[in-house]
Amino acid sequence: MISKFAIIVSFIILKVSSATFEEDVTLSLKQKILLDEFKERVIPSITKDYMKTELYLVKWLRSSRFDVNLAEERLLRNLQWRKNQKMDSIHSEDWSDMWNDDIRYYVEGKDKLGRPYALIEVKHLDIRKLILKGKGERYLRYVDKGVDEACQLVHELAQRYGNISRGNLLLNLDGLNVVQHTCARCMPYLIRALISFLDHHPECLDKTIAVNAPATIEQYVKLAVSLVPKEISDHFLIYGTNRNVWKPELLKYFDLDQLPRSLGGTKIFEGMED
Numbered sequence: 555m556i557s558k559f560a561i562i563v564s565f566i567i568l569k570v571s572s573a574t575f576e577e578d579v580t581l582s583l584k585q586k587i588l589l590d591e592f593k594e595r596v597i598p599s600i601t602k603d604y605m606k607t608e609l610y611l612v613k614w615l616r617s618s619r620f621d622v623n624l625a626e627e628r629l630l631r632n633l634q635w636r637k638n639q640k641m642d643s644i645h646s647e648d649w650s651d652m653w654n655d656d657i658r659y660y661v662e663g664k665d666k667l668g669r670p671y672a673l674i675e676v677k678h679l680d681i682r683k684l685i686l687k688g689k690g691e692r693y694l695r696y697v698d699k700g701v702d703e704a705c706q707l708v709h710e711l712a713q714r715y716g717n718i719s720r721g722n723l724l725l726n727l728d729g730l731n732v733v734q735h736t737c738a739r740c741m742p743y744l745i746r747a748l749i750s751f752l753d754h755h756p757e758c759l760d761k762t763i764a765v766n767a768p769a770t771i772e773q774y775v776k777l778a779v780s781l782v783p784k785e786i787s788d789h790f791l792i793y794g795t796n797r798n799v800w801k802p803e804l805l806k807y808f809d810l811d812q813l814p815r816s817l818g819g820t821k822i823f824e825g826m827e828d
Contacts, residue, residue, distance in 0.1 A: 575667075575717050575718065575719050578609070578612075578613075578719040578720070578757070579609065579612075579719065581612070585615075585620055588615060588620050588622055589608060589611065589612055589615055591622055592611060592614075592615050592622050592625055592626065593606075593608065593611055595622070595626050596611070596626055596629055596630070599630060599633060600633070603713075604709040604710075604712075604713060607712075607713070609712055609719060610709065610712075611629075613756045613757040613758075614628055614629045614756055616756075616757065617756035617757055628753075628756075631753075632753065632754050635753075635754060636754075639695070639698065641698070641702060644695070644698065644699045644702065645699060645702075645703060647699075649696060649699065651689075651692075652692070652693070652696045653825070655680065655683065655684060655687075655689075656677075656678045656679065656680055657678070657679060657680075657681075657684065657693065657696060658674075658675070658678040658679075658825070658826075659672055659673065659674050659700045659704075660672070660673040660674075660814075660823040660824070660825075660826060661673070661700075661703060661704050661707060662821070662823055662824065663724075663808070663812045663813070663814075663821060663823070664812055665722055665807050665808050665812070666807060666808060666809060667718075668711070668715070668717075668718065669708070669711070669718050669720065669721050669722060669760070670704065670707040670708060670711065670721045670722075671721055671722035671723065671724050671808075672700070672704040672721065672722075672723050672724070673724045673726070673814060673823065674723070674724070674725050674726070675726040675728070675729075675814075675816065676725065676726060676727050676728065676729050676730045676735065677726075677728055677729035679734070679735060680734050681693065681734065681735060681737075681740045681743065681744070682733060682734050682735075682737045682739070682740055683734075685737075685739050685740055685743065686739075690743050693743060694743060694746055694747055694750070697747040697750070697751075698747075698750055698754075701750075701751050701754075701755055701758075702754075702755075704721055704723075704758070705721070705755045705758040707721065708720060708721045708758055719757070720757060720758060720759060720760040721758060721759060721760065722759070722760050722761045722762070722763065722807070723759060723761070723762040723763070724763050724765075724804075724808075724817075725762065725763065725764040725765070726765060726766055726814075726816060726817060727764050727765065727766045727767045727768070728766040728795075728816070730766075730767070730768055730771065731768075732771065759789070760789060761789045761790075761791060761807070762789060762790045762791070763791045763792075763793075763803075763804070763807070764790070764791070764792040764793065765792075765793045765800040765803075765804065765817065766793075766794070766795050766800070767792050767793065767794050767795070768794075768795065769794060769795070791803070797818070801817070801818050804817060804818075814826060
């Protein structure tokens, strides 16, 4: 069967603003040979059909700088992690306590390219309260559940339509404050959540767009973003509280019927409070 990946013997210059599907599936001849070798090595250990696709496997290889040994080690370690963490059943667990504690996310929206995006509204996050209640580890598992759900949507749409390789993250920072969201006891959990995402979901995310960043912390957020891997920082867009600035930017990527009312759209997300 002819591979879906175009073989182009040339250098590819990636765009900083976003990763396109064409870029994600375009390989040089040498890279395609390495992908075939990687695939042959790991397929016997994989049980999930979506994990056997070239579109999924190349993410591990590319994020390992096409080091086949490293990519194999990372993927096998991820498979063991999924088994240890019982990730196949995580979505059937009862998470109502997280929702009742205002730890909420929404994954029903899509961008103009039909790619799914996860929406998080900071006003529904009180990480400090969870930590003080001794639920830090449960919070981390809930984050793993949310990330897995969002990335599974990417995989499902990729298999269904064949032209989707990543999703987006939209953050409404209205209500962000240092005490609740960046407290000293919160930071280790936030860092661990980021590391888990990078370890287990390579190239699931394209853009992260943050709006309504308070002026008092906008520069701190930008500084923090500069410290994370380029996979995230290069595709991070942050806007302040001026609606006349961030709304036109959002409309470059999302139609109004796919944005929540809190961001000037018309979409009603399940369980979202006004």
